[in-house]
Amino acid sequence: MTDSAVVPANVQGARYDIVIRRGLLADVGSQLAKLSKSNKAAIITDSHVGLLYANVLADSLRGAGIEPIVATIPAGEDHKTLAALAPVYDTLLGGRIERTTPVLALGGGVIGDMAGFVAATLLRGVPFVQVPTTLLAMVDASVGGKTGINHATGKNLIGAFHQPLAVLIDPDVLKTLPDRELRGGLAECIKHDIIRDAKGFSSLESDISRALDRDVDYLAGLVAHDVAIKAKVVEADPFEHGERAHLNFGHTFGHAIETVSHYNYSHGECVALGMAAAAKLAGDMGLLDEPSRRRIVALIENAGLPVRGLTLPTDAVVEAMIFDKKVKGGRVRFILPDRIGHVVIRDDVPAELVTMAVESLRG
Ligand SMILES: NC(=O)c1ccc[n+]([C@@H]2O[C@H](COP(=O)([O-])OP(=O)(O)OC[C@H]3O[C@@H](n4cnc5c(N)ncnc54)[C@H](O)[C@@H]3O)[C@@H](O)[C@H]2O)c1
Ligand SMILES: [Zn+2]
Missing domain, CATH: 1.20.1090.10 (Dehydroquinate synthase-like - alpha domain)
Known part of the structure; x- marks a missing residue:
């Protein structure tokens, strides 16, 4: 199927498209080239999703003349912490990320929130693109611009609003999503x-x-x-x-x-x-x-x-x-x-x- 759905969003003065298309992951490079002139992009992912999909995404960026810088965070809500972000800032700044370099979130809601927070704070804000890979991240976390991390005293207590340039959704990645995660996303759909x-x-x-x-x-x-x-x-x-x-x-x-x-x-x-x-x-x-x-x-x-x-x-x-x-x-x-x-x-x-x-x- 090459059917593509585009849902326009207009949140806090930011207008962007949410694009849903099978196989889109391999086409993120050309989509990004339309949105950004930068010849670099950072990919922030987690240890599960990175193994499955980071190569496809990185290749797609290279194909569009964009050099990927990849930062991987251990998977899971337990790592949605300030401590887990320190090495991410190191990797991105070490890769000489600039004010115009987009940060791509490749993962579920944990990665979306963390990468969004990095994009909101690095160099006082760089462009951000969501590539959500769980049903929950697709239908819920990727829309609205809330980003953040947890603190020992509670969830999502440190954060910022930061709207993306685009949300690029490839529903084919749902084939590998664990059943329990799929059902969790369905709860939000219901x-x-x-x-x-x-x-x-x-x-x-x-x-x-x-x-x-x-x-x-x-x-x-x-x-x-x-x-x-x-x-x-x-x-x-x-x-x-x-x-x-x-x-x-x-x-x-x-x-x-x-x-x-x-x-x-x-x-x-x-x-x-x-x-x-x-x-x-x-x-x-x-x-x-x-x-x-x-x-x-x-x-x-x-x-x-x-x-x-x-x-x-x-x-x-x-x-x-x-x-x-x-x-x-x-x-x-x-x-x-x-x-x-x-x-x-x-x-x-x-x-x-x-x-x-x-x-x-x-x-
Ligand atoms: N910003 C918002 O508006 C908003 C809204 C709702 C939830 N959230 C946040 O979202 C987080 C929960 O997100 P989640 O449920 O996506 O959890 P998650 O990001 O931890 O992903 C769940 C698990 O699925 C794995 N995974 C992700 N995509 C996969 C794929 N395609 N194939 C195989 N495995 C895959 C991940 O590695 C992880 O182990 C919470 O931290 C919550 O606070 C944010
Ligand atoms: Zn919820």
Whole structure:
């Protein structure tokens, strides 16, 4: 397939294209040559993705007359630290990177956030291009311009906004993505449709098995659909004063489960449980009808994600929510669907209903 989808993004005054095309990885060099006059580019990748794809990307740059400088970070969220960045700055500055040299992020959300932070800070800011390789990075992390690293006291506490020149997505790389990572990305796709697109939700209901079977043409269309939703939400509210909070659907419960479980569940699994809890809460608040709640739970389950079986103490999860950073004026805000494709923000939820929603995940 040579079909290409281009989703235009316009965030914080930066206009750029999100390009989705099978085989695009081998064509990044010629895409980059259109965007930048630099004859060098830095590739920041992780130890898994680098082994699989750095050569293809580096060759593609060389083919376009661009010399690659490659910096590799050990794979995994544990390395999303300031310490792991020191050798990256050494490699890039040692390679005589200049103000116009683009930095390419080749990897999942961890690499996207870290490379974006490097691009934001090196020489007070150099051009940045995202080449996301996980479904989560494609549909979520690569859009919006948030970059950063973790600190011992919490996730993503050091960072900057830095918009890319382009986001170049090759859905063929999803063939090698571990199953659990694929399902985690699907949790965010389901979230996007619940908050914005009832039709998209119905399509996903019929076609979720195509995603799980790695039908790459199908995944390419799904990614285009989802980046368009994320881009639209972020464009309307780049600094998260209002509707960008809708993207936190499932995340208020989800982050609490993530913390209390000490990261034994993946982020996507926590979001899945969180969406099921939020749907239950929306039902108990009289916002969402029961058939819609059931459809939400069924789709999450059909994507191979958890909706029950939680063994964590309910009190601990509820406590953790109160400490969530999204707390405003002492009240926890919940993003609740009042129908599939639409959500409302509520900060007046009775504590008993929150407890019941967490409790409902045990069954
Ligand atoms: N900036 C944002 O707006 C934003 C939004 C959501 C999440 N995030 C961040 O994203 C991070 C999570 O990202 P993630 O889920 O992509 O995790 P990740 O980057 O750790 O990738 C998951 C794993 O898959 C491997 N991998 C990546 N692509 C692969 C491929 N194509 N084939 C085989 N293996 C591959 C990686 O090496 C890693 O081991 C978190 O740090 C989170 O804070 C950022
Ligand atoms: Zn998420």
